[in-house]
Amino acid sequence: MPSRRTDLTSVTWRKSSYSNSDGGDCVEVSDDFPGVVPVRDSKQPEGPAVVFGASAWTAFVDGVR
Numbered sequence: 376m377p378s379r380r381t382d383l384t385s386v387t388w389r390k391s392s393y394s395n396s397d398g399g400d401c402v403e404v405s406d407d408f409p410g411v412v413p414v415r416d417s418k419q420p421e422g423p424a425v426v427f428g429a430s431a432w433t434a435f436v437d438g439v440r
Contacts, residue, residue: 381426383413390417404432 386405394401394417403420405413412432415424427435 381408381411381413383424386413388415388420 383405386407388403388405390403391401401417403415403417407413408426410429411426412429413424413426414432416422
């Protein structure tokens with residue numbers, strides 16, 4: 376099965392609202408893509424990102440709450 380790649384070169388990232396001013400252990404997400412949510416480690420912005428389906432990300436956030 377071929378993989379689908381999402382071009383993340385021009386993504387606008389936002390940090391978790393729970394992030395502290397030190398940069399702490401947090402994630403950044405992007406709202407730029409309908410149907411998927413790219414997620415990355417804020418401490419490694421040049422590192423890899425994981426792309427979740429929007430419904431999977433919503434279920435994760437709801438579960439964390």
